[in-house]
Amino acid sequence: MTTAVPRTAVIVGCGVTGTSVALALTAGGVEVTLVDRDPEAVTEAAALGSGTPWTAAGPPADLVVVATPPSEVVDALHTAQARGLGHVYTDTAGTKEIVSAEAELRGCDLKGYVPGHPLAGPDAPGRAGADATRFAGRPWVLCPYETTPAWALETVAALVELCGAVRLDMTPDAHDRAVAAVLHLPYVVAAVLAANLAGAGPELLRLAGDELSSAVAAAGADPVLGSDLLAHNAGPVADAVDRTVAGLRAVARTLHAGDDTVPVELGLLLELGARGHRALAEEAPRPGTAGRDLPGDR
Template sequence: MRADSPRTAVVIGCGTTGTSVALALTAAGVDVALIDEDPRATAEAVAIGAGAAWTARRPPADLVVVATPPSEVVDTLYSAQSRGLGNVYTDTAGTKEIVSAEAELRGCDLKGYVPGHPLAGPDAPGPDAADAGRFAGRPWVLCPYETTPDWALGTVAALVELCGADRLDLAPHVHDRIVAELSHGPHLVAAALSTRFADSSSAFLGLAGQGLRDAVRTAGGDPWLWSDVLAHNAGPVADVLERISDQLAGAAAILREGDDSAPLELALTLEEGRRGEAALRQAGDLRTTRDARTGRRV
């Protein structure tokens, strides 16, 4: 264990992400306390070995992890700092630019706060899908402020290491553009596609192939949690959706016109899509993000 590794921690939010963080820290020998506004979620996390329920008798922890939806992060952070729950703070929210800016405007103590986001899938209510190995080999983005001191950044970097993830430092706006392209935009596209089947008969849907099922799989996420994330990354997500809708509108126009050149024009889009699928598949074969070569576009 590195010198700046936390020995005590408080995890606020016992959803999938928060409980997974707590399980990983507990497995590494960290004394973890758990807080959730739903006592049942706390009790369930305690029952699977994620830590103990927090009590006011506990001294300030080395690290506090705020694992709540984006809209709740700043209020939770401000309250935790006001109560003196710990020395260093971080969060796991899927958006960073608004959260980082609001924390500064709210008057949170930025010296001890390092915004973060483990890229290991969306959170879900309750700890049912929690797993100590959830972050192993996955990127964990940190978005430190220019004034973040080394001691705070070191503690959060140690958290990333204890969870088995790969640290990646990004500016908040760059992080939000990336997740809009790779996660948030595709989720809305999958949801829009899935709406066409919400009231279809099982006999009809039984004819669907695995390709369609794979394409809409992410639409099964919790709509309230996802809507909170999307609203906090509105601009970049809208940009992604507009580009995709332009492509689809162009394809629809080609098909409507029915010119002899339609197959060739459609093939250009399909070929670009094939190249994109191949690039994603090859990237999925990388063992860690450090194996990746720098691309031309973020």
């Protein structure tokens, strides 16, 4: 384990992600304090054994983790730094390019800030689903600035290790395009599919099987948090949607044409889909850990 292991930490935001980080750090022997604009959230998180409420009397922590939705990260980071909550800062937002750029424009202290994103699942309402092992074996992306000092990066790397995650360094742009393809696009597609079922009668819904339930599972994420995340990754998500819509339109044209070649043309598309499915099956985490990264992530 790295020599920069934090002894004290402040968690800003007591949703599922923040509380899970706090639980993992507490289990690793770190002294954790909790901050949230909702006092009840702090009380509930503390009752789970994730830490104690933050007070101004304590010294700056070794590490501050901002676990809020993307639209709130820079405000929370700026406030935390102005109050001197800690020495090293990171966040858990599911988008990185806008957050990183806004932090610089806002005048945040970038020397001690390492943008991050643990890919471990959505924030459900309240603290439901918070777990110290939530990040075990899962990717945790870090997007350090070119000027990030080694000591700050080492401290955040120690956080990743304490949480049992696998560190992966990326540029903010590469991160956002990657998550647009593998997380945000599936969420949008699931929402569109599920929207077609909103007015369906029980007779139709009773015909649905596990395949449809799995396909629309992502649509169950908090729509407020989901729209916040998608808005912060608008360009890459729009590009991914355009590519998918183009493919669907090609299928529709083929079916409308009704030519004798329809089975062959569709067969080529379905074979390409089968190849993609096999590739994902070979690389994805084992059942029980895959498919949990939805736009509710904070």
